[in-house]
Amino acid sequence: xxxxxxxxxxxxxxxxxxxxxxxxxxxxxxxxxxxxxxxxxxxxxxxxxxxxxxxxxxxxxxxxxxxxxxxxxxxxxxxxxxxxxxxxxxxxxxxxxxxxxxxxxxxxxxxxxxx
Amino acid sequence: xxxxxxxxxxxxxxxxxxxxxxxxxxxxxxxxxxxxxxxxxxxxxxxxxxxxxxxxxxxxxxxxxxxxxxxxxxxxxxxxxxxxxxxxxxxxxxxxxxxxxxxxxxxxxxxx
Numbered sequence: 001x002x003x004x005x006x007x008x009x010x011x012x013x014x015x016x017x018x019x020x021x022x023x024x025x026x027x028x029x030x031x032x033x034x035x036x037x038x039x040x041x042x043x044x045x046x047x048x049x050x051x052x053x054x055x056x057x058x059x060x061x062x063x064x065x066x067x068x069x070x071x072x073x074x075x076x077x078x079x080x081x082x083x084x085x086x087x088x089x090x091x092x093x094x095x096x097x098x099x100x101x102x103x104x105x106x107x108x109x110x111x112x113x114x115x
Numbered sequence: 116x117x118x119x120x121x122x123x124x125x126x127x128x129x130x131x132x133x134x135x136x137x138x139x140x141x142x143x144x145x146x147x148x149x150x151x152x153x154x155x156x157x158x159x160x161x162x163x164x165x166x167x168x169x170x171x172x173x174x175x176x177x178x179x180x181x182x183x184x185x186x187x188x189x190x191x192x193x194x195x196x197x198x199x200x201x202x203x204x205x206x207x208x209x210x211x212x213x214x215x216x217x218x219x220x221x222x223x224x225x226x227x
Binding site for chain 1: 119158159
């Protein structure tokens with residue numbers, strides 16, 4: 001399977017702890033996105049990379065959140081000092097630029113529960 | 116700011132009939148509109164898209180209609196099948212695809 005891969009699938013942590021999620025995009029895609037989805041809502045944009053450059057960040061991405069994409073391949077999303085409001089599904093997606101527009105391909109997400 | 120809205124949280128149809136899912140948007144600068152389908156415990160899967168220069172795009176049982184003057188799009192599924200039961204998200208994006216916005220989703224149930 002050469003789709004978008006996210007690890008771990010589930011993460012339970014205590015409030016105040018740091019967590020890190022990993023995303024491996026489709027190999028030929030140079031664009032990578034992080035979204036967050038809460039119950040009853042659609043995915044909300046967090047940040048976007050083209051290769052290793054982080055080009056867009058949502059105001060939803062507080063200073064406790066940091067994302068990296070070293071070498072333009074996999075990406076990590078770290079949340080420091082987690083809060084209960086951070087509990088959500090974190091989705092990673094990738095897209096290519098072979099054409100002017102290409103749809104996002106999503107992974108199966110990491111579900112974070114902060115207790 | 117909800118730039119993409121799906122006002123029906125759920126829809127139930129009989130197998131073999133047509134399913135019509137609706138979506139409204141507020142930003143006239145969107146260039147592309149998409150529909151995604153999501154099963155439980157999986158990420159959204161791309162279904163069909165339409166450019167803002169078109170008013171219809173068809174792919175098998177799925178057709179998307181775009182009414183730019185009304186800022187409205189719809190997804191038609193004909194005939195509906197039980198396997199189509201899922202949550203459907205409407206999405207919109209600019210040409211650079213750097214900030215795709217999603218609606219809240221409509222849960223479709225197709226009854227055998």
